[in-house]
Amino acid sequence: MLIVIGLMFLGVLLGYRFRERKWKNLQGWISGAIFLLLFLLGITVGANGDIMDNLESIGLEAFVITSAAVAGSVFCAWIVYKFFFHER
Amino acid sequence: MKGSLLIALCFLGGVMLGRFVDLPAIFLGEELTLYVLYALMFLVGISIGSDQKTLSALKQQNWRIFLVPMATWVGTFGGMVLISLVLGHRSLTDYLAVGAGFGYYSLSAVFITQYKGAELGTIALVSNIIRELFALLAAPLLVKYFGRLAPISVGGATTADTTLPVITKYSGKEFVVISVVHGVLVDLSVPFWVSLFCAL
Numbered sequence: 001m002l003i004v005i006g007l008m009f010l011g012v013l014l015g016y017r018f019r020e021r022k023w024k025n026l027q028g029w030i031s032g033a034i035f036l037l038l039f040l041l042g043i044t045v046g047a048n049g050d051i052m053d054n055l056e057s058i059g060l061e062a063f064v065i066t067s068a069a070v071a072g073s074v075f076c077a078w079i080v081y082k083f084f085f086h087e088r
Numbered sequence: 089m090k091g092s093l094l095i096a097l098c099f100l101g102g103v104m105l106g107r108f109v110d111l112p113a114i115f116l117g118e119e120l121t122l123y124v125l126y127a128l129m130f131l132v133g134i135s136i137g138s139d140q141k142t143l144s145a146l147k148q149q150n151w152r153i154f155l156v157p158m159a160t161w162v163g164t165f166g167g168m169v170l171i172s173l174v175l176g177h178r179s180l181t182d183y184l185a186v187g188a189g190f191g192y193y194s195l196s197a198v199f200i201t202q203y204k205g206a207e208l209g210t211i212a213l214v215s216n217i218i219r220e221l222f223a224l225l226a227a228p229l230l231v232k233y234f235g236r237l238a239p240i241s242v243g244g245a246t247t248a249d250t251t252l253p254v255i256t257k258y259s260g261k262e263f264v265v266i267s268v269v270h271g272v273l274v275d276l277s278v279p280f281w282v283s284l285f286c287a288l
Contacts (some may be wrong), residue, residue: 004129004199005279011133014119019138026135033128034194035098040121040214041197042102045208047116051207058207062214069187069215070222070242072167072184076159078234078240083280084152085237 094235095143095194099213103200125198129234132195136276141240154265158272160241164190180287188281189216190244190274191223191251196282203286219244223251226257236260247271 015023045051051058105111114120119160168187172180185204189196212286223230223243231239237260243251248271255267 004126005283007126008129008133008279011130011135011136012137013133015134015139016246017137019140021138022171022217023138026131027137030131032126032133033131035094037121037124037128037198038095038194038213039098039102041206041209042099043106043111043115044102044121044201044216045102046108046208047111048206051210052103055209059214059253061175062211064156064175065168065183065186065211066218066222067099068167069164069201069217070099070167071240072163072165072170072231073123073140073160073244074163074165075273076166077237078158080155080159081237082113084155084249086235087251088246 096217102185120199121200125202127215128195136272139272153269153271156237156240156266156270157277159237160190160244160270160274161277163241164188164244177206181222181288184280186212186215188278188285189215189219190246190278191219191243192275192278193217193220195278199279199282200286205285220246220250224254227251229255231258236263237266240270243271245271245275248275 106116138272145152165184169180172178172183182204185200186196186208189200189212189237193213196216197209197213219242222245223239223271226242227239230242239251239255239259240247240263243255247255247267248269252267252271254263256264259267
C-alpha cells in the first residue's frame with residue numbers, strides 16, 4: 001500500500017516539476033488504466049460464484065451504505081452552509 | 089455520463105467473460121491488477137501535480153473553503169459509523185473503507201478488492217456509482233432543501249470533473265472554485281483513507 005501512495009506522490013512531484021510541459025493525452029491514459037482495471041475486476045467478480053449468486057443482496061447493501069454516506073454528508077454540508085456561507 | 093456508461097460496460101464485459109469463459113490464470117490473479125493500479129496512481133499523481141488551475145484557485149480562497157471537504161469527510165464517516173451500528177454484520181472499517189470511496193468508484197473498488205476481497209470490492213463499486221449518480225440526479229433538490237454546498241458534498245471526489253457541470257448549474261457559478269478544490273482534495277484523500285481503513 002505504501003508503494004501505491006509513494007508512486008502517486010512521485011507523480012505529483014514530477015507533474016509539478018514539469019508543469020509547463022504539455023502532458024500528452026494524460027487523461028486518455030488514466031481512463032484507459034481505469035477501464036482496464038474495472039474490466040479485470042469484472043472478470044474477478046464474474047468468476048466468483050459466491051458473488052454472482054448474491055447480486056441482489058450486494059446491490060441492496062451498497063444502496064443502504066450509500067444512503068447513510070449521502071445523508072451524513074448532506075447534514076454536515078447544510079451546517080457548514082448555514083453558518084459560514086449563507087450570508088454571502 | 090458517457091464515462092460512467094463506458095465504465096459500466098467494461099465492468100459488465102469482464103463479468104460476462106469471467107462467468108462464462110475459462111480464462112488463463114493471469115487474468116484471475118491479483119498481480120496484473122496490482123501493476124495496472126501502480127501505473128494508474130502514478131498517472132493520477134502527474135495529473136494533480138501538473139494542474140495549474142487548482143493551485144491558483146486554491147490561493148484565491150480563504151480558510152472557509154476547507155470546511156467543505158471537512159463536512160464531506162466527517163459527514164460520510166459519521167454516516168458509516170451509524171450504518172455499522174444498524175446493519176452490523178461487517179466490521180466498522182469495512183463500512184468506512186466503502187464510504188471512503190467518496191464516489192471515486194473505480195479506484196476505491198480496485199483498492200478494496202485488492203485488500204478486502206472481491207465481495208466488498210463490488211459493494212464499493214456499486215455504492216460509489218450510486219453516490220455519483222445521486223449527485224448528478226438530485227442536485228437541484230439538494231440545493232433547494234439543504235443549501236448550495238449539499239450537491240458538492242454528495243458529489244465527493246467527483247466534483248472537480250464529472251459532477252462539476254451539474255453543480256455549476258444548480259449551486260451557481262460562484263461555487264465552481266469551491267467545487268473544484270473540494271473535488272481535488274477529496275479525490276486525493278481517497279487512496280489515503282481507503283488504505284488506512286483496509287490496514288486497520
